Amino acid sequence: MLHLESLGGVLDRFSQIQPKLIFSVEAVVYNGKEHNHLEKLLSVVKGLPDLKKVVVIPYVSSRETIDISKIPN
Numbered sequence: 804m805l806h807l808e809s810l811g812g813v814l815d816r817f818s819q820i821q822p823k824l825i826f827s828v829e830a831v832v833y834n835g836k837e838h839n840h841l842e843k844l845l846s847v848v849k850g851l852p853d854l855k856k857v858v859v860i861p862y863v864s865s866r867e868t869i870d871i872s873k874i875p876n
Contacts (some may be wrong), residue, residue, distance in 0.1 A: 804873060814850040823855045829869045830860035837863055845873055 805845075813869050825848070830839045841859075848857055 809845055810850075813847055817847065817851055819831045821853045822851065823853060824858070825851075825854060825856075826860060828860050829871075830863040832863060841869075841871065841874065846876055 808825065825844075825845050827840060829841055830837050832838070844857070844859070849856055857874050858876055859869065861869055
């Protein structure tokens with residue numbers, strides 16, 4: 804969803820349902836290019852005060868190479 808919507812649109816929709824848990828991949832490949840989602844995910848997480856848990860699923864990179872230290876869990 805993050806790759807299709809603006810950050811404001813995502814926060815607007817998520818704030819309506821106030822999720823406690825979010826699943827996200829760390830990146831996607833579109834048109835042969837890798838697009839990292841961790842910075843966008845961090846912005847979404849910061850905008851959702853009721854969020855309790857974030858699960859980042861390795862999709863493009865291996866688990867060992869993904870730095871999720873900035874993502875609150």
